[in-house]
Amino acid sequence: MKLWIGGAIFVAILMGITWMMAGGDIGANDTMGSLAMLGALATAVIAIFVSIKYVRQIQEEKAGGELADENWDGIGEYKNELPMGWAVLFLATTVWAVWYYLVGYPLNAYSQIGEYNEEVAIHDASFADKHANLDAQTLVKMGESVFIVQCSQCHGLAADGIDGKAANLNKRIEEKSVRHAIVNGANNLGYAAPMPDRNGLFNMNTGALITDAEIATVSKYVANGMKGAGEDVFQGTCAACHGSDGKGMEFVAPSIADFNPELVATVLKHGKKGVIGAMPAFDLLNEQQIKAVGAYVTSLSK
Amino acid sequence: MFHWLEKHPFFFAVAVFVTIAFAGLVEILPNFAEASRPTIGTKPYSTLELAGRHVYIKNSCNACHSQLIRPFKSETDRYGAYSLSGEYAYDRPFLWGSKRTGPDLMRIGNVRTTDWHENHMWDPAGVVPGSIMPAYRWMFANEADVDTAYAEQVTVNKVFNVPYNKPIPMKDGSTETVPMAASLDAAKAEALADAKVIVADMKNQDVKDMVASGKIPEIVALIAYLNSLK
Amino acid sequence: MENRPLEYDYTVAKWFMIATIVLGVVGMLVGVILAWQLAFPGVNLMLGEGLAEYTNFSRLRPLHTDAVTYGFTVSGIMATWYYVGQRVLKVSMAESPFLMFIGKLQFILYIVVVAAVVVSLLLGFTQSKEYAEFEWPIDIGVVVVWVLWGVSIFGLSGIRREKSLYISIWYYIAAFLAVAMLYLFNNMSVPTYFVAGVGSVMHSVSMYSGTNDALVQWWFGHNAVAFVFTTPIVAMIYYFLPKESGQAVYSYKLSLLSFWGLMFVYLWAGGHHLVYSTVPDWMQTMGSVFSVVLILPSWGSAINMLLTMKGEWNQVASNPLIKFMVLASTFYMFSTLEGPIQAIKSVNALAHFTDWIVGHVHDGVLGWVAFMIFAALFHMAPRVFKREIYSKSLMNTQFWIQTLGVVLYFTSMWIAGITQGMMWRAHDEFGNLAYSFIDTVTVLHPYYTIRAVGGTLYLIGVFMFAYNMFMTMTAAKRVEESQMQNTSPMGA
Numbered sequence A: 001m002k003l004w005i006g007g008a009i010f011v012a013i014l015m016g017i018t019w020m021m022a023g024g025d026i027g028a029n030d031t032m033g034s035l036a037m038l039g040a041l042a043t044a045v046i047a048i049f050v051s052i053k054y055v056r057q058i059q060e061e062k063a064g065g066e067l068a069d070e071n072w073d074g075i076g077e078y079k080n081e082l083p084m085g086w087a088v089l090f091l092a093t094t095v096w097a098v099w100y101y102l103v104g105y106p107l108n109a110y111s112q113i114g115e116y117n118e119e120v121a122i123h124d125a126s127f128a129d130k131h132a133n134l135d136a137q138t139l140v141k142m143g144e145s146v147f148i149v150q151c152s153q154c155h156g157l158a159a160d161g162i163d164g165k166a167a168n169l170n171k172r173i174e175e176k177s178v179r180h181a182i183v184n185g186a187n188n189l190g191y192a193a194p195m196p197d198r199n200g201l202f203n204m205n206t207g208a209l210i211t212d213a214e215i216a217t218v219s220k221y222v223a224n225g226m227k228g229a230g231e232d233v234f235q236g237t238c239a240a241c242h243g244s245d246g247k248g249m250e251f252v253a254p255s256i257a258d259f260n261p262e263l264v265a266t267v268l269k270h271g272k273k274g275v276i277g278a279m280p281a282f283d284l285l286n287e288q289q290i291k292a293v294g295a296y297v298t299s300l301s302k
Numbered sequence B: 001m002f003h004w005l006e007k008h009p010f011f012f013a014v015a016v017f018v019t020i021a022f023a024g025l026v027e028i029l030p031n032f033a034e035a036s037r038p039t040i041g042t043k044p045y046s047t048l049e050l051a052g053r054h055v056y057i058k059n060s061c062n063a064c065h066s067q068l069i070r071p072f073k074s075e076t077d078r079y080g081a082y083s084l085s086g087e088y089a090y091d092r093p094f095l096w097g098s099k100r101t102g103p104d105l106m107r108i109g110n111v112r113t114t115d116w117h118e119n120h121m122w123d124p125a126g127v128v129p130g131s132i133m134p135a136y137r138w139m140f141a142n143e144a145d146v147d148t149a150y151a152e153q154v155t156v157n158k159v160f161n162v163p164y165n166k167p168i169p170m171k172d173g174s175t176e177t178v179p180m181a182a183s184l185d186a187a188k189a190e191a192l193a194d195a196k197v198i199v200a201d202m203k204n205q206d207v208k209d210m211v212a213s214g215k216i217p218e219i220v221a222l223i224a225y226l227n228s229l230k
Numbered sequence C: 001m002e003n004r005p006l007e008y009d010y011t012v013a014k015w016f017m018i019a020t021i022v023l024g025v026v027g028m029l030v031g032v033i034l035a036w037q038l039a040f041p042g043v044n045l046m047l048g049e050g051l052a053e054y055t056n057f058s059r060l061r062p063l064h065t066d067a068v069t070y071g072f073t074v075s076g077i078m079a080t081w082y083y084v085g086q087r088v089l090k091v092s093m094a095e096s097p098f099l100m101f102i103g104k105l106q107f108i109l110y111i112v113v114v115a116a117v118v119v120s121l122l123l124g125f126t127q128s129k130e131y132a133e134f135e136w137p138i139d140i141g142v143v144v145v146w147v148l149w150g151v152s153i154f155g156l157s158g159i160r161r162e163k164s165l166y167i168s169i170w171y172y173i174a175a176f177l178a179v180a181m182l183y184l185f186n187n188m189s190v191p192t193y194f195v196a197g198v199g200s201v202m203h204s205v206s207m208y209s210g211t212n213d214a215l216v217q218w219w220f221g222h223n224a225v226a227f228v229f230t231t232p233i234v235a236m237i238y239y240f241l242p243k244e245s246g247q248a249v250y251s252y253k254l255s256l257l258s259f260w261g262l263m264f265v266y267l268w269a270g271g272h273h274l275v276y277s278t279v280p281d282w283m284q285t286m287g288s289v290f291s292v293v294l295i296l297p298s299w300g301s302a303i304n305m306l307l308t309m310k311g312e313w314n315q316v317a318s319n320p321l322i323k324f325m326v327l328a329s330t331f332y333m334f335s336t337l338e339g340p341i342q343a344i345k346s347v348n349a350l351a352h353f354t355d356w357i358v359g360h361v362h363d364g365v366l367g368w369v370a371f372m373i374f375a376a377l378f379h380m381a382p383r384v385f386k387r388e389i390y391s392k393s394l395m396n397t398q399f400w401i402q403t404l405g406v407v408l409y410f411t412s413m414w415i416a417g418i419t420q421g422m423m424w425r426a427h428d429e430f431g432n433l434a435y436s437f438i439d440t441v442t443v444l445h446p447y448y449t450i451r452a453v454g455g456t457l458y459l460i461g462v463f464m465f466a467y468n469m470f471m472t473m474t475a476a477k478r479v480e481e482s483q484m485q486n487t488s489p490m491g492a
């Protein structure tokens, strides 16, 4: 009796902790998750209670039977019959296996890819409604969850770029990135006409190519959120493409004054290589997720 | 019958052998040819990539990382399209792994870049706080074994007809050719040229210096390999 | 001749016993280091930055798996073979100088191979296939050692006096044949140096590529488990438990059906390592289905052994050697139930790639394989060294501390694995993945720590074992073999 109770307590504790840790993550229609939990329970229960059964036999019954003639180094052998339960189960599982293989699920009756397609269809359908009606705030929240799973490995959980290892997304752009774009031009984002390098950047105000000093001031100006000295250079050199407020012009150049969802989508589509490093193009996300992560990144610097 | 077998070790052994060998034949033979046909777009490895693959194997990265994306929504969301048999046609040995202490790397080339790997292999926890992956700093100093990579290319080309120097059909209908050099020296030169492309995106000065002096550090080969996983 | 007891020659058994102990200590020490490395990655630098290449987790992991599998376990198998073989076939090694020579040669070559393995794995020479890591020159060495074992098995059987083969011999023969076949096919490879004329002489490429390579690997891998961690260990328990307890084996019929059932079913189950992979669906299904059937022939042996002890609770309570064996058969039942359940496709979808598998592995190897080997060596020691076991209380302490170790190991990995598996699959309220990968790593820290503690306790037990054996060899009270029929003599 003590054994049985002890066994039950052990199973309960083991399953209890497992459930506490992992139970909350079984999705509503994740049969595999539930089956795995069931499997774990079955393992614990059967193993413990079958062992106890045999321990009881060791404690209480007595061995006996007819001995075989042979004897090896003093070891004898009883001619006892097979334990009934064992024999029946062996036969039953064998029959089941043959049935399963020949009748239940014969050779090509099942396809894991078919199963996958169904899983995806059900999953997508169950979120379609929700995604159609997201308000701005919820969209940002959804974006954050995408960001943490897909982007935080590079940009960091706080999107701060981890000490300059990737772009800091709490701020539109750093001075050195602006300078890099001006000096080397930029051709990451798939615009029909890329940004020329410094040898193609005329300052309308002076009528000459942009100078070192002007690059320095305008870089500071842009990195500063379009504030401070350098506005004249910007208006004279950059505004033609990036707009006088720096917010970009459709089909011409991206916003460099702030993040917006389209810019983020463009970066995700094309990837980006700059002074900081390289970001790959991302085709892992669906449209809804791109929209959401765009909203999230945009919200960071607001 | 069993009693008789128990008195005749030789026939006993034969009976056991037949019993166990039978299953193996049924399991392995029927599918052998089909499973090894490459999918469209699957290319053999270049010399530098193979050298990197050897670095991966030498350090048993497969002890922690799988390269097998199973057909579940949760895996294709995380890692990309599920794996197809023919994508592994040029993998000798296969590197599926059996434990994911770290994430799957089957398509890591789609989501990480050279400079990220450089930072990460130097100090994983510095990039991903809480990472338990070891740092692999000696790879920034050890030289990759290009000779053996070239030997492997020659071997698989000769023995298994791996199509080097032949047009390989790509998904978009075009073809690409993976070169295999005619001599070791040429192979080394090719690998070095590939290494220079990688190293241009890296920041570590020692690595840059090594490549400039004609040597290829293990890390560069490894990154070439990781970038090829798509 | 028939009437007077044979003088068995245990020289080779003795050598392999010592190898078992040494390699057990080494292999499990490395295991403990791995466990601490996963809990505290700083341990990767335990010998400093300069040696990190040789002390980091990924370089050491194959060393652990191979040291415990081909070192500790295989030496244990050989030690018991060179002991049990003579006794149940009723023939002494001393009667055949040829077989004596073969035995000694096998040991010496074995040690050479082990040394080569340790050095080559530390240097990073590996074919990367699990449990078949050794590069081709070492594979050849392994094959030679194995063939020598075959010569010994069939040689001794050829000159045996006992006409009919005892159950243990069935299992040794099966282990020999299966491992020979599997190892050979899985390690087929082409050394590149001999084709290309350049590069490393050690390097080779697998004869199979991609999915085929995986198929051969897990046909091998699963059965390497079957025929290294199961069959020969069953051989041991069929001898040592009845012998130590003086009880007759419960049922010949059960032995017979379990054996042939196991032989037939085992080889079909390898597909359970490839569930939801790119091998064809029918092959995966076959692996799952046969795994479930496999419960019964596996349990057959365990039940047979437990029933052999029917009514002998006083022996279980008073003899630590029997405690080891009874718990071993219980853990054998546990892992051969857990394994099939993990082989069910939907369960494997969650369990594969997680620590739940590692938990399954270790309740098998720690609770079953290693316990059985300890018990076998304890039983052999007084007969081989002609001294009583040095300390019974140390045995008891070892038993309890290791049992606690195993329980901590498998419960923590069970929880860790299921948690990790669930987290990987979880989607949030928006249908996106709920956790980044690193979330699923950091959450395991407490469990990795508990496992490391459990492993350390187990290792402490191994040191007690080594000490106890050492003292038995050198300092314990002398006894003559003729004085021991069953229960082994033990000092307090």
Ligand code: HEM
Residues within 6 Å of the ligand: B098, C130, C221, C225, C229, C230, C269, C272, C273, C291, C292, C294, C295, C298, C332, C335, C336, C337, C338, C339, C340, C342, C343, C344, C348, C351, C352, C353, C357, C360, C361, C364, C365, C368, C369
């Ligand atoms: C009825 C018997 C058994 C069955 C059906 C079985 C089944 C399984 C399954 C399904 C896996 C996991 C495959 C995966 O998803 O990665 C596995 C792994 C493993 N099992 Fe068992 N198991 C059995 C008994 C045992 C025993 C008794 C031991 C050792 C004493 C053992 C040792 C292992 C090992 C070492 C692995 C890990 C293989 C790897 O490296 O991935 N198994 N087993």
Ligand code: HEM
Residues within 6 Å of the ligand: B063, B098, B099, B101, C027, C028, C029, C031, C032, C033, C034, C035, C061, C064, C065, C068, C069, C072, C073, C355, C357, C358, C361, C362, C365, C366, C369, C370, C451, C452, C454, C455, C456, C458, C459
């Ligand atoms: C002190 C005892 C031991 C400790 C602490 C220990 C620890 C470990 C650790 C940490 C791993 C790596 C798991 C991972 O990659 O996540 C491992 C793997 C493994 N160990 Fe042990 N181990 C011990 C004893 C043994 C023994 C005695 C055996 C065999 C007789 C064994 C066989 C294995 C096998 C086969 C694997 C590979 C499992 C797989 O790939 O799924 N271990 N062990």
Ligand SMILES: [Ca+2]
Residues within 6 Å of the ligand: B098, B099, C130
């Ligand atoms: Ca494994």
Ligand SMILES: [Ca+2]
Residues within 6 Å of the ligand: C127, C132, C133, C134, C135, C136, C139, C187
């Ligand atoms: Ca090998």
Ligand SMILES: [Cu+2]
Residues within 6 Å of the ligand: C221, C222, C223, C225, C269, C270, C272, C273
């Ligand atoms: Cu298996």
